Amino acid sequence: MLLLTRDATVTYCHSRTTDLAATVRGADVVVAAVGRPRLIRGEDVKPGAVVIDAGYNPGNVGDVDFDTARTRARLITPVPGGVGPMTIAVLLAQTVDAASIRLGLASH
Numbered sequence: 206m207l208l209l210t211r212d213a214t215v216t217y218c219h220s221r222t223t224d225l226a227a228t229v230r231g232a233d234v235v236v237a238a239v240g241r242p243r244l245i246r247g248e249d250v251k252p253g254a255v256v257i258d259a260g261y262n263p264g265n266v267g268d269v270d271f272d273t274a275r276t277r278a279r280l281i282t283p284v285p286g287g288v289g290p291m292t293i294a295v296l297l298a299q300t301v302d303a304a305s306i307r308l309g310l311a312s313h
Contacts, residue, residue: 216228216232220239226249229245229249231251232251233253233254234257235250235254235269236257236259237257237268238260240268241262242262242263242264242266242268243266245269245270247269247270247272247273247274250269250274250278254279255278255279255281256269256274256278257281258281258287258288259288261285265284271283
């Protein structure tokens with residue numbers, strides 16, 4: 206939604222999207238959060254694209270085939286260690302804010 210407010214063209218896909226590979230090949234930014242190990246293949250990543258892998262699957266693998274995608278992507282998040290630490294940091298900050306408000310230590 207943040208990208209849409211900046212006039213970006215955003216395409217939502219899922220694991221059953223017809224010709225997902227073709228859509229990925231045209232993307233400048235790919236955010237994968239499907240829950241299917243290595244669904245996004247490296248050969249389908251547009252050279253120079255930014256790849257954010259928010260998926261996590263058994264065996265510490267993401268939704269993007271990291272080893273093949275990293276040779277084409279300009280930037281890529283690893284799994285584990287990519288978006289996970291940021292998610293935890295934001296969740297912790299929000300928990301502290303909520304507790305502060307509940308205890309009357311901060312205003313809404």
